[in-house]
Amino acid sequence: MKTYEVMFIVVPSTPDEEIDRINGQLEAVVKGMQGEVVSVEKIGKRKLAYRVGKFEEGFYVLFNIKATGDVVKEFERRLKVTDSVLRYISVRVDKALKRVDKIKAARLKKLRKKSPGGQPEAAAPAI
Amino acid sequence: MAFTPRPAGSGGPRKQFIRRKKVCKFCVEKIDYIDYKEARLLSQFVPERGKILPRRISGVCAPHQRKLMDAIKKARNIALLPFTAD
Numbered sequence: 001m002k003t004y005e006v007m008f009i010v011v012p013s014t015p016d017e018e019i020d021r022i023n024g025q026l027e028a029v030v031k032g033m034q035g036e037v038v039s040v041e042k043i044g045k046r047k048l049a050y051r052v053g054k055f056e057e058g059f060y061v062l063f064n065i066k067a068t069g070d071v072v073k074e075f076e077r078r079l080k081v082t083d084s085v086l087r088y089i090s091v092r093v094d095k096a097l098k099r100v101d102k103i104k105a106a107r108l109k110k111l112r113k114k115s116p117g118g119q120p121e122a123a124a125p126a127i
Numbered sequence: 128m129a130f131t132p133r134p135a136g137s138g139g140p141r142k143q144f145i146r147r148k149k150v151c152k153f154c155v156e157k158i159d160y161i162d163y164k165e166a167r168l169l170s171q172f173v174p175e176r177g178k179i180l181p182r183r184i185s186g187v188c189a190p191h192q193r194k195l196m197d198a199i200k201k202a203r204n205i206a207l208l209p210f211t212a213d
Contacts, residue, residue, distance in 0.1 A: 007164070007205055048206040049166075050213065058206065062164070089205045091163070100159040107157070 001066050003038070003097070008079055008088035009058035012045055019059060022082060026063065029074055035067030052086045149186025153195070161194045163201035169208060173199060177209045 010019055019042065027037050043060035052058065065071070072090050079088040152171075153161065163169070172180045172187070172195055179199055182192045202208040 009206060046207075049203070049209040050206060050211075052206055087205055089163075089201060091201060096160060103159050 001036075001068065002092055003094040004063075004065050004067065004072050004090055005093050006063040006065065006072070006075060006079075006088060006090040008061055008063075009048070009052070009086040010061060011055060011084045011086060012057045012059050014059060014084050018084065019061065022084070023061065023063075026075060026078060029078055030065050030067055030071055033067065033071045033074065035065055035071040038064040038066055040064075055086060058086055151186060151188040151191055153191040154188055161191070161198045163198040163205070164207070166202060166207040169195070169199050169202055173208055175212055177211045 010022070023040055023042075027040065030037050039062075041062040041064075043062055045057055045059050047057045048055065063075075065075070067075075076088065076090060079085045152158070158168075161168075172185055174180055179196060182189065185192075187195060199208060203210050
């Protein structure tokens with residue numbers, strides 16, 4: 001199981017129910033293939049940095065899923081055939097996040113070493 | 128005479144730039160994961176023209192520049208950042 005982030009842009013004029021319907025369908029796809037939907041976030045309307053087709057703005061949706069590559073493949077296929085989806089991008093994040101955790105742990109350790117016994121002064125600000 | 132050689136050693140007021148040492152923003156602020164979704168952060172490294180700011184100007188360290196480049200390119204694909212200025 002790998003963690004993926006899939007972000008896609010829906011046509012801005014799409015009604016809210018339609019977006020919910022698309023999201024529901026996609027969730028069903030993931031769940032139907034033994035995947036896990038960690039979170040679904042409707043980021044909202046945002047101006048696009050460049051024109052896509054004839055649209056100047058778009059509605060952004062972010063999926064966080066735990067699944068295998070096949071699920072992502074199917075997920076992308078679904079997005080491709082959905083007419084109201086302008087763009088999508090899927091990114092695998094587990095490796096990067098693991099690395100970040102490692103760096104954070106190392107930093108904390110270093111901080112502890114500097115002030116032995118005492119509390120590490122203000123642990124690294126979480127960003 | 129069109130050209131008078133300056134006596135050696137007493138050059139005019141030589142322009143001396145005091146260069147401030149550039150530091151990597153990501154190292155200083157301890158941003159480990161450069162997220163392609165944070166368009167506001169990334170846009171600091173994408174000037175008007177839409178090109179990625181070179182390291183020699185921004186002062187970002189090599190490992191972070193690599194990650195930054197990746198993030199910017201992803202952000203471009205999802206229309207968070209421009210490919211070019213239009």
